[in-house]
Amino acid sequence: MIKGIFRKSVLATALFGTTAIFSAVAIAGQAPESASAKDIPISSHDRVYLSDQSSNTVSVFDPATESLLGVIRLGDPTPGNLSPLYKGQLLVHGMGFSPDHATLDVVSIGSNSVTFIDTATNRVKHTTYVGRSPHEAFFTPDGKEVWVTIRGEDYIQVLDGKTYEPTKKIMVPNGPGMTIFSPDGKYGYVVSSFTPDMVVIDTKSHKIVGHVKQASPFSPDLAATPDGGQVWLTLKDIGKTQVINAHPPFNTLAVLDTGPITNHVNIARNANGQFAYVTVGGLNEVKVFTTTDKPKLVATIPVGALPHGLWPSGDGTRIYVGLENGNGVAIIDTLNNKVTGTVASGQSPQGMVYVPNAVPVGAGTENLLPLANVGSAIKLTMGPSGSQQVSTTVSINNQGLLDLMQVAVTGIEPKKPYMLALSTQPDGAGSLEPLAKFVGNPAGAAIISTLGPLRKAVDKDLPADATQRRYLVIAKLTSEGKPEEVVQVQH
Template identity: 50%
Template sequence: MKSAAIVLACAAGAAFAQPSPADRVYTADQNSNTISVFNPASAELLGQIRLGNPRPDVLSPLYKGEINVHGLGFSPDHKTLMAVSNGSNSVTFIDTASNKVKGKTYVGRSPHEGFFTADGKEAWVVVRGEDYISVIDPQSFRETRRIPTAPGPGMVLFTPDGRLAFAVSSFTPEVDVIDVKSYSVVKRIPVVSPFSPFLQMMPDHSEVWLTHKDVGKVTRIDTRTLEVKGVFDTGFITNHLAFAKVGGKLLAYVTVGGENVVKVFSTEDTPRLLAAIPTGALPHGIWASDDGSRIYVGLENGDAVDVIDTAAGKVVSRMPAGQAPQALVYLSGVAQGGDGRQGLQPRANADPANVALKPVRSSGRGFVVARSLGLTDALEVSLFRLKPETVYSVYLGSQASPVGSFRTDQKGAAGGTMIGPVRAFAGGEAARAASRIVVMEGEAAADPASAALASAP
């Protein structure tokens, strides 16, 4: 496979225009409970909209503010940004010109993503913890009805004519096709995996592409026949995808979190892998600029956004963001003059530290991200491909007692967050080099013979 720069630069031909200073990029920052707002023309963070307190403050009784700011959607006129918080079951409507909250709606258990209908008259929010889509009036901010779906709807998007909606599921291996006028499911399309957190339409709306995070694949559905057109492999922890035209050819960009790359595929009947563009830690949300010259990638464990120049096929800049950015969207023409910082607050979080875990003997993999929380720190651990339904303990340095223990699921995966003083890892590269993280099977005192995963010495 050729490098990204060779494949894409040769295809690019003419130079691309730059994003406009009136455009904005937004990320939903799950751990800091913020919306980060960026100027793509200058490639800088303008500030943040704070919707709630950062972790671990949310562990105490919460009467105001949002938890786990996770999903993003927007109105067709780009005047309203919709932020979905799955911890506080809320949908926040934000005026993009002023960065001010216009209204808020509370829905059912653990909503995930939301989007406006093609005419902008309704906002549909998938309620992943249940089995329906909440329909909201964006003027009164009231829920007007619920549309039954397969359990665990993950995201919904509409055809431009406003006739059909496609809803993927996070728990059920199907895509629900909904008649917008009647609010009813008209077809259920079986797909390869029960976990599909994201979908995107081709620019001409001829196909819907959806990611399968659990098995590392992408499914293509023909929007005319409503049949699966194909499935292809993408990689470990496939998150979101975007499309961009480069040199007259439509390409697909897929974030593959477990490999820290954005993979570039052709969009012909049998997609070809054209390039793998290295990024920061755990790429998640992704969106293209309107002209296709840039791809913006949220780094879930990097607390930043990488900017890919599609002509060069590489990351050309990095913008600091809130903690654990999830969804990312690009909106054109939203700024209304001034410096664009009205209603925003400065970034309050420091950069995280990332540690890769590799198998000591045979199988398994994992990664750790350490974040400073002021007086304490958070150590987020993700483990994969270990023994199913088995307890593993995490040790820092030479400590005899674990800082936490996890039980893997049926697929051998586990994860969680530990809060406490872990300055050895949150304190920077030099401090981190003097310490080590070891994952051992069992809950007893540390035994080198039971080590399963470890960071580099």
């Protein structure tokens, strides 16, 4: 069981390789709060939420018992969601919560919606429909507004923080990915997923007051340090993380090589100091950095298949990591940077938030459904032929009549064409049945999805001589789009 840790004063030394970090005062205040906020010890009043994109659910965890309490169903699995969506949500993805911790907001990309959920009862209390492909939504620190990044267009949709109705649009560079606010509420920092231009917005005037050149066009996520000094943004396409000064002139302090499919970043503060945690999906790791002007890598933590969203506990002693291809949440003890456990979740978790005191009284299990088939999946790995090196993770999610396969590929050539296919032979010899074509990103990685009756074909428990047995392979394509060399096979 996780126990909360709250120290009023501490003299701690943490040694990571050759780097030593010293702290002589209490470290308090967890993201997205300011450093002056009080730490909140972990308890069963708190909740961890994951947005499950493939099952269209929200997984709800009790961090004190490290257990899944159930899921909130917002939509149907495939193929039911391929018909007109008169009700229900599709591609449940982004998350945020109100400053009073009473309301969870959940963004669904496919149905262009923001769903507002009462954290005490798990009841959907409102749904607001917005523009094309929203990605993330966060309340301003004063709770008066909700800013929704409309990634499929070029603006932030501002909603009223109480009625959840649209009030105005803030025009920004094309493809805004996410907004996070400075702890004092003065600035909103907005990264772009299509344009190498991050903007800083004054929250009172809604005017752009600063620009930062992103090191690449594709940033999906960012975090502000509780001490108010820095903003960290991930660059998924090139496998880097950029650190900027949170104050004018908003200059870049560092660009760090973090690894292929660099996903999300968040900040945890504990007795050892203040640290940035970055999920690196292509390496199945979380990397930990100091938040000094010249950040240093202090830990690399193996966590499981395709880590995506992450969030610290209210006291900073734990950080929770959603495993997109692992259908679960990994729990990291931030004092020693070790994984203490993993708990199953819904399918393909994306966003993640930790909400302290989400359930002030009662059990908080109303309106929750059991995981059941929502968590059912086959998990595989792939790599170079003749090697057990894991370059690619695969999750085949049970959707009932069909299966939704997601493949996180690394170890390929940037900007070269490839094909995911089925073969009757483990080494990929003979003719191939194509499943999807794709191109490696600048970091030599890709995330691809395909749909079909796939479980029975590639299940590793099938006998090798079964007539229906197939093996996943990845093959290079010629300029004419024909398969040539097989570069990765199913383990």
